[in-house]
Amino acid sequence: MELHPVPDLPEIEPGDDLAAMIAERAAIEPGDVVTVASTVVSKAQGRTADLADFPAGPRAVELAERFEALTGEEKDPRLAQAVLEESTEIIVETPFMLTETCFGHTCVNAGIDRSNVPGHDLLLLPKRPADRAAEIRAGLLERADRLDAEAADRIETTGSDGDVPDAIDEVGVVVTDTCGRPFRHGQRGVALGWTGMPASRDWRGETDRDGRELGVTVQAIVDELASAANLVTGEGDDGTPAVVVRDFDFGDHAGGDSLFRSVEKDQVRQALREWSYE
Amino acid sequence: MELHPVPDLPEIEPGDDLAAMIAERAAIEPGDVVTVASTVVSKAQGRTADLADFPAGPRAVELAERFEALTGEEKDPRLAQAVLEESTEIIVETPFMLTETCFGHTCVNAGIDRSNVPGHDLLLLPKRPADRAAEIRAGLLERADRLDAEAADRIETTGSDGDVPDAIDEVGVVVTDTCGRPFRHGQRGVALGWTGMPASRDWRGETDRDGRELGVTVQAIVDELASAANLVTGEGDDGTPAVVVRDFDFGDHAGGDSLFRSVEKDQVRQALREWSYE
Numbered sequence: 001m002e003l004h005p006v007p008d009l010p011e012i013e014p015g016d017d018l019a020a021m022i023a024e025r026a027a028i029e030p031g032d033v034v035t036v037a038s039t040v041v042s043k044a045q046g047r048t049a050d051l052a053d054f055p056a057g058p059r060a061v062e063l064a065e066r067f068e069a070l071t072g073e074e075k076d077p078r079l080a081q082a083v084l085e086e087s088t089e090i091i092v093e094t095p096f097m098l099t100e101t102c103f104g105h106t107c108v109n110a111g112i113d114r115s116n117v118p119g120h121d122l123l124l125l126p127k128r129p130a131d132r133a134a135e136i137r138a139g140l141l142e143r144a145d146r147l148d149a150e151a152a153d154r155i156e157t158t159g160s161d162g163d164v165p166d167a168i169d170e171v172g173v174v175v176t177d178t179c180g181r182p183f184r185h186g187q188r189g190v191a192l193g194w195t196g197m198p199a200s201r202d203w204r205g206e207t208d209r210d211g212r213e214l215g216v217t218v219q220a221i222v223d224e225l226a227s228a229a230n231l232v233t234g235e236g237d238d239g240t241p242a243v244v245v246r247d248f249d250f251g252d253h254a255g256g257d258s259l260f261r262s263v264e265k266d267q268v269r270q271a272l273r274e275w276s277y278e
Numbered sequence: 279m280e281l282h283p284v285p286d287l288p289e290i291e292p293g294d295d296l297a298a299m300i301a302e303r304a305a306i307e308p309g310d311v312v313t314v315a316s317t318v319v320s321k322a323q324g325r326t327a328d329l330a331d332f333p334a335g336p337r338a339v340e341l342a343e344r345f346e347a348l349t350g351e352e353k354d355p356r357l358a359q360a361v362l363e364e365s366t367e368i369i370v371e372t373p374f375m376l377t378e379t380c381f382g383h384t385c386v387n388a389g390i391d392r393s394n395v396p397g398h399d400l401l402l403l404p405k406r407p408a409d410r411a412a413e414i415r416a417g418l419l420e421r422a423d424r425l426d427a428e429a430a431d432r433i434e435t436t437g438s439d440g441d442v443p444d445a446i447d448e449v450g451v452v453v454t455d456t457c458g459r460p461f462r463h464g465q466r467g468v469a470l471g472w473t474g475m476p477a478s479r480d481w482r483g484e485t486d487r488d489g490r491e492l493g494v495t496v497q498a499i500v501d502e503l504a505s506a507a508n509l510v511t512g513e514g515d516d517g518t519p520a521v522v523v524r525d526f527d528f529g530d531h532a533g534g535d536s537l538f539r540s541v542e543k544d545q546v547r548q549a550l551r552e553w554s555y556e
Contacts, residue, residue: 001510003279095545106461115485178497182460182546183384184468185536186478186498188505200464207393219456220464221509227466228506231499231526232279248509258463267373267555268460268546275549 001247003232005240006034011118014046018242019139026244028144033172033248035229036136037241038192039116041126041175048120054081067094070277079112079122086110086124089263091272098272101125104260105192106269107179116239129175129193137173137196147171151196164198164257167250172197176226182268189230191222191259198255206253218256221248279525281510283518284312289396292324296520297417304522306422311450311526313507314414315519316470317394319404319453326398332359345372348555357390357400364388364402367541369550376550381407382538383470384547385457394517407453407471415451415474425449429474442476442535445528450475454504460546467508469500469537476533484531496534499526 006026012018018036028034042048056064056077063084064077071094080097084090087099087110099110111125126132141152151170175193180186191199201219229243263269284304290296296314306312320326334342334355341362342355349372358375362368365377365388377388389403404410419430429448453471458464469477479497507521541547 001281001506003506092545092549183539183544184498184501185539186496186501186534188498188501190462218464219508220462220466223462223464223466224505224509227502228279228281228509230497231502231506234529251512256464261461261463266461267370268550271370271553272546272549274553277545 001228001245001249003228004244004246005232006242006244007240009040009241012040012043012241014044014048016044017139018044019136020143022136022242023140023143026242027146028140028171028244029146029246030148030170031168031247033168033174033197033225033245034136034140035174035176035225035243035245036133037233037239038111038126038129038175038177039113039123040241041129041132041136042113042123045126045132047124047126048117049082049122049124051076051078051082051121054078054085056081057084060084063093063097070094079109082112082122082124083110086112091269092275092277095277103129103193105177105190106260107177111177111179125177125192126175130195131193133173133175133193133195136175137171140171140173144171164255165196166198166255168197168248170196174222174225174229176229178230189223189226189228191220191226194222194259197222197250198257199259200256201250202254202256204254220259221250222259279506279523279527281506282522282524283510284520284522285518287318287519290318290321290519292322292326294322295417296322297414298421300414300520301418301421304520305424306418306449306522307424307524308426308448309446309525311446311452311475311503311523312414312418313452313454313503313511313521313523314411315511315517316389316404316407316453316455317391317401318519319407319410319414320391320401323404323410325402325404326395327360327400327402329354329356329360329399332356332363334359335362338362341371341375348372357387360390360400360402361388364390369547370553370555373555379403381471383455383468384538385455389455389457403455403470404453408473409471411451411453411471411473414453415449418449418451422449442533443474444476444533446475446526448474452500452503452507454507456508467501467504467506469498469504472500472537475500475528476535477537478534479528480532480534482532498537499528500537 060077060081063080064075067075089100092098113123117123178187204217338355338359341358342353345353367378370376391401395401456465482495
């Protein structure tokens with residue numbers, strides 16, 4: 001398996017055609033997976049914002065005050081307001097805002113980025129990242145010489161109401177982000193939206209050399225691809241936000257398309273909902 | 279960046295010299311990172327076991343009974359006993375046993391594997407995986423033609439009391455596992471122990487194109503390498519438990535060596551400790 005950063009992408013502006021910009025700079029082949037950092041997807045979608053766009057309501061003011069009382073650190077209530085507006089649930093309010101975004105991703109501060117935003121204060125996560133992945137895939141299929149343009153008709157979208165291909169259907173696209181996690185320090189790449197491929201590889205019912213059912217049952221390959229890509233993308237000045245993953249062999253397995261745990265089945269989230277930091 | 283599975287490793291037996299077996303099958307080069315699945319590290323270390331080795335004490339019997347009462351599913355109290363013996367803390371008791379192992383890794387059932395264990399019931403996680411990684415690294419440095427054997431003297435171990443190299447010191451070794459996580463379905467590769475390289479790449483103090491401090495501060499590269507490797511290793515019959523990662527560019531950043539959150543700073547763990555499932 002090989003990972004090739006897409007070279008020389010310029011600073012992305014609202015309305016930029018990411019598929020065209022990637023296809024100009026990388027020779028995409030059948031079976032490739034293209035990862036695209038959510039930062040550039042957001043910029044193309046015009047998701048920059050300023051703190052002044054989020055005048056703080058009473059709940060944001062109260063959250064910022066509680067945060068300051070608990071930690072002694074300042075928190076801008078307008079940032080709390082932005083987080084509230086970008087979230088469908090605030091799972092933990094303090095000492096950090098753990099949120100669910102409207103597309104099901106659980107992260108701190110609704111994934112709002114305060115770096116990498118020339119001329120603005122904030123970069124919000126993309127809206128409907130799976131749809132953005134599908135647009136990029138359609139654009140790549142249309143423009144890349146070696147890809148079969150007709151594959152665009154085979155999958156319109158992914159997610160719970162879309163089709164799940166059995167493997168990579170001509171080309172897969174994953175919109176990625178980086179975020180932290182419980183139990184372990186540091187951030188790692190994760191998938192926010194994907195298309196043209198399953199989210200996971202399902203080993204259930206398969207057996208080991210000794211005929212026993214395998215311990216690993218569902219492998220979150222889009223997250224693993226996002227993590228792998230994050231090793232070569234870098235950040236900041238020399239960041240290369242798109243990566244072509246070549247020769248990833250999905251193999252002969254079932255595919256799954258569910259990545260975000262449902263509220264009812266996420267016991268850790270239930271525990272966090274009931275918890276109060278003091 | 280390229281990932282090459284190490285071909286044709288046989289079923290591993292207690293006492294096998296993993297470094298020798300890998301060096302025979304792959305031409306390791308300076309700057310490579312070699313990932314080795316914990317399953318084979320455990321097998322070489324003789325960490326297979328049987329349920330009969332863990333006669334259930336009163337706490338294990340009580341846990342199994344509570345599990346059955348809550349879920350209606352059976353649980354072997356001897357498995358609960360094995361989990362208790364392999365853990366330093368049981369963070370959640372039911373409906374799943376979330377545990378901390380003695381080397382700081384938080385996972386379900388102390389990472390005990392019930393597949394991939396010819397002739398036995400259980401495969402326990404390796405003891406001191408960072409030390410196992412260091413042994414494998416020393417063996418590779420000694421045997422691989424293109425590596426500088428003297429690098430073995432530069433790092434004896436890693437972990438909180440070891441040295442943290444600035445980047446990959448001749449060759450890095452990561453002992454990997456797969457495990458689930460809150461908020462997201464599916465398992466992904468994670469690092470259990472590593473040596474010859476930092477656990478993380480530290481971007482703190484670095485700036486974006488606009489001069490702002492970067493949002494991503496610490497990147498858990500050993501976990502991302504484990505996830506990347508997991509995409510090419512496979513499981514079961516055709517599993518290839520060792521992978522050579524070539525041309526991973528650590529770049530000019532600071533390195534960190536801490537991966538597992540300390541109890542005091544892990545607020546999710548505190549919430550889970552206080553939580554009781556009913």
